[in-house]
Amino acid sequence: MAAVEDLLISIWKLFAFSAKWSAVYNSTQQLYDQAPMTFIRAAVTRWVSHFKACNRFISRYESILDTLDALDKESTDAEEKKRDSS
Structure with missing residues (x-):
């Protein structure tokens, strides 16, 4: 459970604290004809969250993977x- 919680919080942080990366995720969702959906922060003491x-995460798994792939390619x-240039 700790690994799942860490993953959910890491994904949330990745997109919540970067407007640029969040925009890439939103455009990827549009490619899949999905309405833009933000991540929910998994609170440690709230199992509903x-x-x-x-x-x-599961419903947008494919678009999340494509977003992470695009961000990795951009970074590379x-x-x-x-x-x-050096």
Whole structure:
């Protein structure tokens, strides 16, 4: 359970604290014809929030993976450009 909780909180933090990454996630959802949905923070003492966070994660699993893939590719491309300019 601790690993699931850590994953849910990490995903929430990833998109809640970055407007840029949140925008990438919203555009990925649009590609899947999904209404933009934000993540719910899984509160340590509230199991209902864990349930809701898990449901959102599972229902958007594919678009989350595509978003993370796009962000990884963008990061890799930026690192390559930085190395090439040095």
